[in-house]
Amino acid sequence: MFDFDMLGLAPALNDALKRAGFTEPTPIQNQAIPLAMAGHDVMGLAQTGTGKTLAFGLPLIDHLMAQPGKPAPKTAKALILAPTRELTNQIAESLRALTEGTRIRVATVVGGQSINRQITTLGRGTDILVATPGRLIDLMDRGAVDLGAVRHLVLDEADQMLDLGFIHALRKIAPRLGTPRQTMLFSATMSKQMEELSRAYLTDPRKVQVSPPGKAADKISQSVHFVDKPQKPARLREILSRDLDALTLVFARTKHGAEKLMKGLVADGHNAASIHGNKSQGQRDRAIKAFRDGTVTTLVATDVAARGIDIPGVAYVVNYDLPEVPDNYVHRIGRTARAGREGEAIALCTPEEADLLHQIEKLMKVEIPVASGTKPALTGAPGRGAGQPRRRGAKPGAQSRGEKPAGPKRRRPRRRRAA
Template identity: 75%
Template sequence: MTATFEELGLAPAILQSLRDAKLETPTPIQAQAIPLAMQGRDVLGLAQTGTGKTLAFGLPLIDALMAQPGKPAPKCAKSLILAPTRELINQIADSLRGLTAGTKVRVVTVVGGQSINKQIERMSRGCDILVATPGRLIDLMDRRAVDLSSARHLVLDEADQMLDMGFIHALRRIAPKLGTPRQTMLFSATMPKQMEELASAYLSDPVRVQVSPPGKAADKVEQSIHFLDKADKPAKLREILSADPGALTLVFGRTKHGSEKLMKGLVADGFNAASIHGNKSQGQRDRAIKAFRDGSVNILVATDVAARGIDIPGVAYVVNYELPEVADNYVHRIGRTARAGREGEAIALCSPEEADLFRQIEKVLKTEIPVASGTAPTGPGEKRGRRGGGGGGGQRRGQGGGGGRPQGAKPAGRKPQDDAKPANVHGKPNRLKRQRTRQRAA
């Protein structure tokens, strides 16, 4: 495998930007995809979340654009990156701007929830890289504010989620407007069957780059699951959060209303929490993520809008308060922790009503999630469920041995910080807490 970015043949200005960002060694997906993309090949990239897919397509794209003469024409974009959520768009754009500082390459974002008139004004000057959500891009195309005819590069990031969210219809309107011939790159962490159809429709003789099995969770994520009644989830969540009160924790709910209600309940109980979901304005979502990133808020409650749009290396825990309706999203959710080589923990709460979702998740993972407490539901052909508790595997932060309210847990209305016991059934300190203690001591 390539040892350094210098060996990939990238432009000197890009290499300097990488050095300034203290990035020296490409990740496996970057080492394999970048040389192929720089040859002009269409690329189908598959890698688990948090492995550096943005630079895998971003670096060769910037390199190609820097070599092209001339400025973009008004309203025109030389390349297009499509992604499903505003958060992911902003994350991609921030990464690319950090690498293009001081160069002629201009990056523009187009997303919903922001002033369309300002976006039209920015596009009036043209851009080298347009990073957009499909819906807002079509709005600008309908107003003749964007011309894609000179775009010779198309990137589809997290394309499987775009399929889940129904963006395939938008893609069918957008893709024919791009110039030809063009290079197309498609990147994702999972590979559902519809993705094969998408790849065959929009990629020409693609080379497939896969550095981990599709649907595989990040290696350094320590997973566990608690089986309990739905009514006991609030107490269990508070127990989990109280066990390491200063840690950055991402809590996933299933619905916008439910996530907002959960966040308000946590705030009422004295926790430092914020929320992001589809009912929040872009400004509210940006402020919540900024507060979470800088640590002024340490608990962020989110729907799947954040499953792929948050790249914060310091997230120590992901709690699936409710399991996702789409099993693949579990992989993306827990991929918000253990990023950039760090370790992390993913804790799931599963009620009897979610038994089928749990089985679908394990099927996608192709492995069993360690049971921290309660009894795994039985399914067709199963003799009995797995049990957790006692010395069961996967128990770290929120301990408990039964399927009902865990021993010592408090009603949802009480503040748990005063008497929470972050005990470990193994009699050992929490691994992540030891790590943070060492970091503070240093």
């Protein structure tokens, strides 16, 4: 199949796709949409930036358009769960563009926004509810939403939901959903936990995988600069100065580090903003909007934004700090080269981060080209290979200091009381 017209979607959806400039489905869309249209549960594995939102969104909207009647107050017909506020808003925005002019309503509930306003919205009922698990449970506990009418469940970026501990929230939400239902699970990576999740919530799923886990988009040009830690700020400014008008996303490891870096860039005359966990939802939304509009050209972010920014114009992704989880590197650089465009991913690596880089290259099965500097030797802790997981119960850094890993505390024997 080479165009959306051949997928059997409703004419109104095909018209919406043409208005939005979509003419040819991506590989994940080409494979997943027919299966979902046929009513199968779907497990989709694809790298970030490959069009997963339309892969589940189009068949979902098509099914809902074929169903008569409006949603009852406080109910939803379909539920999409996503791990972050940014991703939730991004999904809803994409779906609203496709449902414009139809009777299908899309609502969002996320933390950091007025819960009373969300209660009012849910009171009218909605066809598609896009939510973060935590806020949804808050609304369930208040009796503001009844999920018994949900017949379609989508778990987007399910691997990140597991990483963030949302499995406990999912266990509370799932029993409240209607049955029978269609469930679609989409993820960038596959782990043993993901297999267990699919067995628990999907029925005879059809598996679709369009690229190996850990593989970056083909149109991303990658490079790494080896620098000492004090050299990082100057090297970043050098990179930014090459193309001051280009949209550049810079990733820092911590909230404090991201804010400090952003303020330093602004002081040097760069048009920069930041988003991280210490920012309110309003501040984060305004920063992303300014970045999307081009009024801000450098956005400094923590991993809270790694899967929640879908801005086709991002030309560069700079890993100022390498992530401690190798998968996150793939998600970060996937913010560029979106929608068929080309992009560049640049990493700054200190000797202390050599092990992190090794794990990233091992995951991706590639050696990232060196742009400058000399690749340092690995600094794996004694007693285990570089980058290997710590023994259970060990304190971070304990092995490298020659300390014994923390083990279970011994209980002192109780003294017997005299009779």
